[in-house]
Amino acid sequence: MAKAYTPGLTVSARVRYRARRLLPLTGRITVKVGDRVAATDVVAQTDLEGDITPMKMSNLLSCAPRDVPGLLLKPVGSAIAKDEPIAQSKGIFGMMKVTVKASAAGTIESASESTGMVMIRGAAQPVQVRAFTSGRVVEVLGSEGAVIENDVALVQGIFGIGGEAYGPIAVGCARPDERLEASSIRSEHAGCILIGGARMTIEAIRRAIEVGVAAIVSGGIDDADLKALLGHDLGVAITGSEKVGITLVVTEGFGDIAMAARTHDLLTSHIGHTASVNGATQIRAGVMRPEIVVPLADEATGDAHAGGGATAGELSIGTPVRVIRDPWFGALGTVASLPEQPAVLGSGSKARVLEVALADGQRVTVPRANVELIAE
Amino acid sequence: MRKAPSRIKVVVATDCGSTTTKAILIECVDGVYRQTHRAEAPTTVEAPFADVTLGVTNAVTELQELSGRRLVNDDGTILRRTSDDAADGCDAYISTSSAGGGLQMMVAGVVKEMTAESAKRAALGAGAIVMDTIASNDRRRPHEQVQRIRELRPDMVLISGGTDGGDTKKVTELAELIAPAKPRPRFGGEYSLPIIFAGNRDARPAIERTFAAGGFDLKVVDNLRPTLERENLGPARETIHDVFLEHVMAHAPGYDRLIAWADAPIMPTPGAVGDILQAIAKGRGINVVGVDIGGATTDVFSVFDGSFNRTVSANLGMSYSISNVCAEAGMDSVLRWVHLDMDERELRNRVKNKMIRPTTIPQTHEALVFEQAVSREALRLAYVQHKAFATELKGVQQQRTVGDAFSQQEGGRSLVSGMKLDLLVASGGVLSHAPRMEQTASMLIDAFEPEGFTELAKDSIFMMPHLGVLATVHERAAMEVFERDCLVMLGTCIAPAGTAVAGKPVMRWSARWEGGSAEGTLMGQEMKLLRIGARANVEVMPERGFDVGAGPGVAVKREVRGGSVGLILDGRGRPLAVPSGAEGRRLVASWAKALELHPD
Numbered sequence: 001m002a003k004a005y006t007p008g009l010t011v012s013a014r015v016r017y018r019a020r021r022l023l024p025l026t027g028r029i030t031v032k033v034g035d036r037v038a039a040t041d042v043v044a045q046t047d048l049e050g051d052i053t054p055m056k057m058s059n060l061l062s063c064a065p066r067d068v069p070g071l072l073l074k075p076v077g078s079a080i081a082k083d084e085p086i087a088q089s090k091g092i093f094g095m096m097k098v099t100v101k102a103s104a105a106g107t108i109e110s111a112s113e114s115t116g117m118v119m120i121r122g123a124a125q126p127v128q129v130r131a132f133t134s135g136r137v138v139e140v141l142g143s144e145g146a147v148i149e150n151d152v153a154l155v156q157g158i159f160g161i162g163g164e165a166y167g168p169i170a171v172g173c174a175r176p177d178e179r180l181e182a183s184s185i186r187s188e189h190a191g192c193i194l195i196g197g198a199r200m201t202i203e204a205i206r207r208a209i210e211v212g213v214a215a216i217v218s219g220g221i222d223d224a225d226l227k228a229l230l231g232h233d234l235g236v237a238i239t240g241s242e243k244v245g246i247t248l249v250v251t252e253g254f255g256d257i258a259m260a261a262r263t264h265d266l267l268t269s270h271i272g273h274t275a276s277v278n279g280a281t282q283i284r285a286g287v288m289r290p291e292i293v294v295p296l297a298d299e300a301t302g303d304a305h306a307g308g309g310a311t312a313g314e315l316s317i318g319t320p321v322r323v324i325r326d327p328w329f330g331a332l333g334t335v336a337s338l339p340e341q342p343a344v345l346g347s348g349s350k351a352r353v354l355e356v357a358l359a360d361g362q363r364v365t366v367p368r369a370n371v372e373l374i375a376e
Numbered sequence: 377m378r379k380a381p382s383r384i385k386v387v388v389a390t391d392c393g394s395t396t397t398k399a400i401l402i403e404c405v406d407g408v409y410r411q412t413h414r415a416e417a418p419t420t421v422e423a424p425f426a427d428v429t430l431g432v433t434n435a436v437t438e439l440q441e442l443s444g445r446r447l448v449n450d451d452g453t454i455l456r457r458t459s460d461d462a463a464d465g466c467d468a469y470i471s472t473s474s475a476g477g478g479l480q481m482m483v484a485g486v487v488k489e490m491t492a493e494s495a496k497r498a499a500l501g502a503g504a505i506v507m508d509t510i511a512s513n514d515r516r517r518p519h520e521q522v523q524r525i526r527e528l529r530p531d532m533v534l535i536s537g538g539t540d541g542g543d544t545k546k547v548t549e550l551a552e553l554i555a556p557a558k559p560r561p562r563f564g565g566e567y568s569l570p571i572i573f574a575g576n577r578d579a580r581p582a583i584e585r586t587f588a589a590g591g592f593d594l595k596v597v598d599n600l601r602p603t604l605e606r607e608n609l610g611p612a613r614e615t616i617h618d619v620f621l622e623h624v625m626a627h628a629p630g631y632d633r634l635i636a637w638a639d640a641p642i643m644p645t646p647g648a649v650g651d652i653l654q655a656i657a658k659g660r661g662i663n664v665v666g667v668d669i670g671g672a673t674t675d676v677f678s679v680f681d682g683s684f685n686r687t688v689s690a691n692l693g694m695s696y697s698i699s700n701v702c703a704e705a706g707m708d709s710v711l712r713w714v715h716l717d718m719d720e721r722e723l724r725n726r727v728k729n730k731m732i733r734p735t736t737i738p739q740t741h742e743a744l745v746f747e748q749a750v751s752r753e754a755l756r757l758a759y760v761q762h763k764a765f766a767t768e769l770k771g772v773q774q775q776r777t778v779g780d781a782f783s784q785q786e787g788g789r790s791l792v793s794g795m796k797l798d799l800l801v802a803s804g805g806v807l808s809h810a811p812r813m814e815q816t817a818s819m820l821i822d823a824f825e826p827e828g829f830t831e832l833a834k835d836s837i838f839m840m841p842h843l844g845v846l847a848t849v850h851e852r853a854a855m856e857v858f859e860r861d862c863l864v865m866l867g868t869c870i871a872p873a874g875t876a877v878a879g880k881p882v883m884r885w886s887a888r889w890e891g892g893s894a895e896g897t898l899m900g901q902e903m904k905l906l907r908i909g910a911r912a913n914v915e916v917m918p919e920r921g922f923d924v925g926a927g928p929g930v931a932v933k934r935e936v937r938g939g940s941v942g943l944i945l946d947g948r949g950r951p952l953a954v955p956s957g958a959e960g961r962r963l964v965a966s967w968a969k970a971l972e973l974h975p976d
Binding site for chain 2 (some may be wrong): 025051052053054057065109110112114115117119121153158159222223224226232233234235236237253254255281283324325326327329341345346347348349351366367370372
């Protein structure tokens with residue numbers, strides 16, 4: 001018989017975490033297996049080839065394309081400064097020569113006899129990859145990156161924006177069902193990973209940016225607030241490159257929704273501990289969820305968990321689950337029964353369902369597709 | 377060795393999607409080809425399996441269990457029949473694939489509306505996702521184009537430009553932008569990026585010099601626009617398929633084995649769908665539109681007067697892209713299809729929650745109504761994009777009269793015509809899995825606004841990709857399965873084109889079918905459903921100003937096909953205008969009631 005697997009997000013007090021840190025192309029690895037690294041240490045770096053600036057030289061010199069290579073003042077391969085003369089026309093009897101200045105700094109890469117185009121390659125752009133979490137280097141991936149391992153407390157969010165952020169954990173909301181308001185954010189939260197409760201308001205986010213909070217982790221966010229923050233409506237959930245001055249992670253979803261108590265308890269038990277947060281989310285093939293990683297002081301063995309991935313587990317009676325679609329969106333409970341036969345839903349569709357015993361004592365029937373495991 | 381078509385009686389076909397590998401068994405029963413069994417298994421392209429053939433073997437094993445016919449060898453390969461009367465095995469195995477994100481291409485052409493558009497048409501027709509189209513006049517400055525090329529990670533690049541014997545400079549300039557930008561392929565540093573050049577033949581030496589440096593694998597094919605008046609997409613399309621097999625598939629885990637198993641080249645899934653729709657349009661002499669709405673994208677295919685076009689609307693879909701549909705269409709446009717009271721702020725949050733948890737399904741009636749409203753807008757927008765793309769060739773010199781000068785559109789005229797459309801085929805979760813067939817028909821009519829007489833059908837298990845490849849090995853088998861098992865006929869829609877006014881007559885009609893008949897007058901903004909069984913003879917007499925295909929006010933008498941829904945008479949006029957506010961809600965509710973969309 002087929003097994004029912006359902007996705008879930010990890011909320012774990014201790015897990016062996018592996019951060020696979022990769023360069024966008026091959027480069028130099030600055031660590032070796034066995035090294036101990038801090039979260040912000042550079043583990044790999046490379047140079048991206050500089051930008052190309054094309055110049056339509058035959059037009060600029062009013063000459064035939066085939067004449068362009070002979071009119072360059074410096075040979076192909078030479079360095080050139082911005083506004084430095086790069087080519088000069090022959091003029092008429094040596095008079096009225098036109099001199100063209102380089103429109104960018106870099107190296108003259110080519111001069112085409114076919115089109116009269118000259119390409120200037122800009123300076124290489126250094127790219128560095130940090131360790132993301134403190135720990136030990138357990139593998140070097142050729143010249144592409146390294147794997148860092150540590151025992152950590154790990155929370156996967158459902159959605160986030162903004163890139164990697166680091167800082168000590170501070171608490172903005174003492175209870176998981178408390179809304180994160182601007183009044184909860186104080187100047188001493190600068191540089192912190194701030195743990196909220198239920199929905200984070202736009203006023204709280206703006207206040208946090210003003211104060212210099214590194215990241216906010218809370219239960220929910222209103223779509224209208226997200227739109228106001230980004231300046232546009234988010235069309236697809238591929239995030240991480242936003243430049244709004246803060247990293248945001250929501251653990252449950254959109255709307256007024258409290259953080260799961262277990263998540264809140266875990267995060268607030270690490271007040272003052274340094275954490276790493278990545279808001280990058282990609283909900284497509286190769287799903288990526290945002291993460292909050294808190295390295296633990298003492299190393300111990302635990303189950304290996306590769307960073308960035310989602311988990312899946314088997315549904316069985318008693319499994320803790322969260323309902324992830326209306327009309328019971330956000331409700332927590334345990335699996336009470338798993339009927340074999342598909343059932344007709346209120347929508348009229350037929351689907352495989354399960355019964356969930358909700359925390360408030362209600363027993364509800366929901367499609368199996370509409371629950372997620374609360375995985376550890 | 378592939379068998380002759382006359383000896384092919386049992387076919388196994390698979391479609392390896394991003395998440396599911398679907399297998400079907402086709403058998404010749406009493407001289408007619410039928411799809412007899414279907415099965416599916418998770419696709420195994422990603423780690424930890426990293427071998428697509430595992431998923432294929434699993435799906436075919438399930439097919440074997442369901443059919444009772446042994447189809448898989450002990451080593452997991454597909455079992456072939458040893459003789460024409462052997463009870464086990466198959467005569468042909470074929471497959472399509474869209475796993476790992478399908479085929480992703482960048483195209484370039486000199487003039488956006490001419491060679492670049494032809495290049496895009498070639499790539500889309502071959503089943504690719506076009507990541508970007510670079511053109512000399514795309515309004516981006518050269519350094520912006522270079523930056524964009526660097527950001528993309530295409531599987532291959534198609535370059536066109538210039539008519540044969542024409543200017544070579546512009547197309548060489550394009551190549552000179554692409555070569556130093558060094559677009560990084562998806563499959564890592566070892567992969568030589570295939571470049572297909574299908575432009576001015578006189579530019580070939582310069583193009584060869586430009587890509588002579590390492591890192592590229594240049595293929596030169598015939599110009600896809602040899603003259604402004606003619607497109608020649610065949611050679612470029614074939615080379616795209618070859619490169620897809622040789623390079624892209626060869627780098628995907630397990631595909632070398634899958635290619636060896638198959639009796640026909642493995643095709644990109646949408647390319648195969650396009651092929652079967654073209655074969656059907658040609659075989660029946662009709663104009664067809666097909667749509668496949670997925671979670672992330674919506675594909676629209678059309679064949680009008682023999683011209684095939686395909687578009688992919690990359691961010692119009694029902695889960696990953698649902699938020700984008702609402703953003704692009706506007707929430708007001710979505711909500712005009714909803715007859716229930718809903719709170720907009722709450723709906724916005726629900727849309728985002730669907731986006732971040734894309735596998736959830738509507739549980740309540742209200743959630744279903746909203747989701748189907750979103751789908752109408754996703755389909756409508758995708759069709760608008762398709763109509764704008766599927767045009768006559770642009771840049772062709774035309775003789776114009778003074779009258780034309782006032783009505784002439786900027787580009788070529790769209791080939792897509794609501795009145796000329798004969799058959800509209802739907803596939804994709806929200807259409808295929810709607811609880812009631814009436815809902816599928818209603819979504820199609822509202823989004824595509826067919827005019828005159830149009831048959832509506834759905835491909836309930838998305839069998840078209842399999843049949844597209846089957847057509848390459850056994851065309852008759854593909855046609856027979858398409859007609860008998862692939863399509864589920866919903867019925868026919870009769871929609872007079874013209875401006876409808878509520879309460880004023882649009883047309884008089886009469887219909888006779890086996891066991892029943894009816895007649896009446898269809899009023900403006902009225903919809904009517906007749907359960908006619910398989911077929912009916914109808915006669916319609918449109919009012920002055922309304923056209924059902926023979927001209928304004930001209931009567932039409934013909935046979936129509938019914939189906940699981942029946943005959944739908946649509947008196948709302950074209951183009952469709954849905955009033956906003958309470959009046960709109962009242963009308964939408966009346967249409968839902970007339971078409972029996974929801975149980976009482």
